[in-house]
Amino acid sequence: MKVAIIGGGPAGLYSAILLKKQRPEAEITVYERNRADDTFGFGVVFSDATLDNFEKYDPPSYRRITEEFAYWDDIAVHFRGTMHRVGGNGFCGCSRRKLLLILQERARELGVTLMFETEIADEARFANADLIVVADGINSRFREKHIAHFQPDVDLRSNIFAWMGSTRPLDAFTFIFQETEWGPFIAHAYQYEAGRSTWIFETDPETFERAGLAGLDEKQSADRMAGIFGWFLQGHPILTNRSTWRNFPMIRNQRWVKGNMVLLGDAKASAHFSIGSGTKLAMEDAIALADAMHRAPTVAAALEQYEQGRREEVEKTQHAADVSLVWFEHVDRFWDFDPVQFAFGVMTRAKAITYDNLTLRAPDFVREVDKAFAKQVRARGFDVDVEKPLAPMFQPFRLREMTLANRAVVSPMCMYSAKDGMPQDFHLVHYGSRALGGAGLIFTEMVCVGRDARITPGCAGLWNDGQQVAWRRIVEFVHANSAAKICLQLGHAGRKGATRLMWDGMDRPLEEGGWDLISASPIPYFPDSRMPREMDRAGMDAVRSEFVAAAERGRACGFDMLELHCAHGYLLASFISPLTNTRTDAYGGSLTNRLRYPLEVFEALRAVWPSHQPMSVRISATDWAEGGLTGDDAVAVARAFAEAGVDLVDVSTGQTVRDSRPVYGRMFQTPFSDQVRNEARVATMCVGNITTADQANTILAAGRADLVALGRPHLIDPGFTLKAAAWYGAEGVFCPVQYLPGKDQIFRNSVRDRQDFEELKIKAKPKTRAELKAEAAKPLAAE
Ligand SMILES: Cc1cc2nc3c(=O)[nH]c(=O)nc-3n(C[C@H](O)[C@H](O)[C@H](O)COP(=O)(O)OP(=O)(O)OC[C@H]3O[C@@H](n4cnc5c(N)ncnc54)[C@H](O)[C@@H]3O)c2cc1C
Ligand SMILES: Cc1cc2nc3c(=O)[nH]c(=O)nc-3n(C[C@H](O)[C@H](O)[C@H](O)COP(=O)(O)O)c2cc1C
Numbered sequence: 001m002k003v004a005i006i007g008g009g010p011a012g013l014y015s016a017i018l019l020k021k022q023r024p025e026a027e028i029t030v031y032e033r034n035r036a037d038d039t040f041g042f043g044v045v046f047s048d049a050t051l052d053n054f055e056k057y058d059p060p061s062y063r064r065i066t067e068e069f070a071y072w073d074d075i076a077v078h079f080r081g082t083m084h085r086v087g088g089n090g091f092c093g094c095s096r097r098k099l100l101l102i103l104q105e106r107a108r109e110l111g112v113t114l115m116f117e118t119e120i121a122d123e124a125r126f127a128n129a130d131l132i133v134v135a136d137g138i139n140s141r142f143r144e145k146h147i148a149h150f151q152p153d154v155d156l157r158s159n160i161f162a163w164m165g166s167t168r169p170l171d172a173f174t175f176i177f178q179e180t181e182w183g184p185f186i187a188h189a190y191q192y193e194a195g196r197s198t199w200i201f202e203t204d205p206e207t208f209e210r211a212g213l214a215g216l217d218e219k220q221s222a223d224r225m226a227g228i229f230g231w232f233l234q235g236h237p238i239l240t241n242r243s244t245w246r247n248f249p250m251i252r253n254q255r256w257v258k259g260n261m262v263l264l265g266d267a268k269a270s271a272h273f274s275i276g277s278g279t280k281l282a283m284e285d286a287i288a289l290a291d292a293m294h295r296a297p298t299v300a301a302a303l304e305q306y307e308q309g310r311r312e313e314v315e316k317t318q319h320a321a322d323v324s325l326v327w328f329e330h331v332d333r334f335w336d337f338d339p340v341q342f343a344f345g346v347m348t349r350a351k352a353i354t355y356d357n358l359t360l361r362a363p364d365f366v367r368e369v370d371k372a373f374a375k376q377v378r379a380r381g382f383d384v385d386v387e388k389p390l391a392p393m394f395q396p397f398r399l400r401e402m403t404l405a406n407r408a409v410v411s412p413m414c415m416y417s418a419k420d421g422m423p424q425d426f427h428l429v430h431y432g433s434r435a436l437g438g439a440g441l442i443f444t445e446m447v448c449v450g451r452d453a454r455i456t457p458g459c460a461g462l463w464n465d466g467q468q469v470a471w472r473r474i475v476e477f478v479h480a481n482s483a484a485k486i487c488l489q490l491g492h493a494g495r496k497g498a499t500r501l502m503w504d505g506m507d508r509p510l511e512e513g514g515w516d517l518i519s520a521s522p523i524p525y526f527p528d529s530r531m532p533r534e535m536d537r538a539g540m541d542a543v544r545s546e547f548v549a550a551a552e553r554g555r556a557c558g559f560d561m562l563e564l565h566c567a568h569g570y571l572l573a574s575f576i577s578p579l580t581n582t583r584t585d586a587y588g589g590s591l592t593n594r595l596r597y598p599l600e601v602f603e604a605l606r607a608v609w610p611s612h613q614p615m616s617v618r619i620s621a622t623d624w625a626e627g628g629l630t631g632d633d634a635v636a637v638a639r640a641f642a643e644a645g646v647d648l649v650d651v652s653t654g655q656t657v658r659d660s661r662p663v664y665g666r667m668f669q670t671p672f673s674d675q676v677r678n679e680a681r682v683a684t685m686c687v688g689n690i691t692t693a694d695q696a697n698t699i700l701a702a703g704r705a706d707l708v709a710l711g712r713p714h715l716i717d718p719g720f721t722l723k724a725a726a727w728y729g730a731e732g733v734f735c736p737v738q739y740l741p742g743k744d745q746i747f748r749n750s751v752r753d754r755q756d757f758e759e760l761k762i763k764a765k766p767k768t769r770a771e772l773k774a775e776a777a778k779p780l781a782a783e
Pocket of ligand 2: 444652687688713
């Protein structure tokens, strides 16, 4: 077998090693345009998990790599004169140059041919190769050459960065967030060998411009960075090596394989430096390729297996990197945060590290985070314990004169079980049991303002006296038997009306018994959905009056709060999104125009809703579709509603158009809540695939939302909040007197369960290499 490898970086060299081990008879050649020891960059980082992989696949190179490595366990965050340090991270750093030399040496030992100073311009010279590995890095010539086939997406990010180095020793992965006269600068720094550390400097384009960095050469840039971070460098110099300023390209490819050519490493997919995974991804690609070559009967089958088997893992890492880079791009959002909350945000930005996870490894740090959170709550007039604070989820919250005992919310969820809009016994039991379960706030499902405002024939309404009596009974039950507050969500289905019950075909048109639909514009949801009529002014007046009448009924029912549903493609949302609003009158065109009618309805409701009671609006912060609403639009929408008197923005996303492409994942809508809260400076509730109290605490403690709504988790577990309270020892949580023996038991057991859990976690966690090294260095105790 003949294998040609273009590029002698980590991906190219490691794949050469693994393939040669597998097929000693194969003729494997690596072509590298640079000289053997001519490499850019300073250090590379690997996690313990990645090193475990290296140990398994090639012990000799693993041993040499780890002999050369610097280990650290802590992450240190410097911000506004403070430093917070968190252990248990288990990372290693090594010089990129040394890594490449080790890999070159190992490849040679195995019989791989290394051709340096050989630039490949055309793959035609490898016509007789069985396999061509394209590992030519981030600016891959071959990816670009076959652009129509690989279909790369190169997203050039806005922040500007440069890799530099220093002789400053560091004993932790160090983030420094530095205010300057031009704006914020960030340093990501870590030691990779004795007396050498990597320093990546990053800033936003405006600060870059103001600091005049565009006109400076490498040396001048380094001097400028040494000036900014001089207080930390303790006289150590900043070093350069092709350290030019650039924008990070996020690279993805639709296809990774073309015939017998396969993309590896940065050529195929890049991951932002802030999660330190570029070299890891490159070398793990090599592992995945070698595995596939080992398993599959032919090269073609192996390449197919490689792409299929590896894609999800790469995309997961890229997603984490994306989330992380976006955090750094928007660091200004958090600039006025309490430093410990800021540091918590840095630690938890990419979702892998959470509140509970940090509690295990850095309990003092989390205690400080809890204290800072409790202090903010106290500053708002609550008499909460700051010295022994409760977890953020169990801190109270106030909107106007409505006080919530905790921050867990039952998200609005249609039960499709009403008859003629009339709530049934099912609704009383459903809402009642969730209130007994301890959540601070319960939302009703979307309650429709008229018969024709319903989504399905099973949707609940509030347009007649009978419905009012039924809702009043539910509200009274909640108030009489729990500490929960209850919010009425009012909505109109618009073009998504006259559809089947969820379990008969979500959003599919009714086969019979439908009704006329209205929308901002006459665009059906599905091609075979009923065509909606474009609303005229008279229709707008009529619907606004329906909303007002329903709100007045809601007030009479005793609801504590009112939400206007402007999300998910329903009537008011159809005005806001440019994908569903193609009007040419005063209600279409600009965002201001598109918001005109939803705001008019909101203002009419605000006028009749008691001024001491809060109102929220649910929005789709993005349509997840080309040409649709984005997070930036959501900030503008939130600002407009806030000016009109909204107290809370309930940040959901999507469901506007059929062909949207949401990026699902844990807590997937939280970044939008974060953006709205910290840019528009309005209270937010986040929702969406938040399944644990740990996640809720992570979101709240990081200041990414004020309330956390859980939908589906509450469907199967009405007692979600009570159970979480037991776990976090929040004794004061409401529990019905009838259930107190159950509360006593779960609180008692939870203490032990939690101890067992923590011990298990600690036992199950293998020692990090840093810990092992520290242990080995300790003198033996005298016998
Ligand atoms: C300026 C810069 C500095 C960096 N510094 C660091 C760092 O300090 N630490 C870190 O962890 N990561 C660093 N990275 C990121 C890291 O290099 C990559 O994520 C990782 O090296 C990817 O490995 P790779 O093998 O896919 O690509 P690369 O390491 O980029 O290797 C690709 C190789 O292909 C060669 N090549 C390209 N085209 C041809 C051709 N036509 N013919 C022959 N050879 C060719 C290149 O010379 C290069 O050696 C840096 C990236 C850049 C752009
Ligand atoms: C059965 C069901 C019904 C829903 N009905 C509504 C609704 O009436 N109004 C609304 O705004 N959202 C509705 N949603 C969306 C939820 O409020 C929530 O945003 C969504 O389920 C994501 O949260 P989760 O991942 O915690 O379930 C519904 C969700 C489900 C699962």
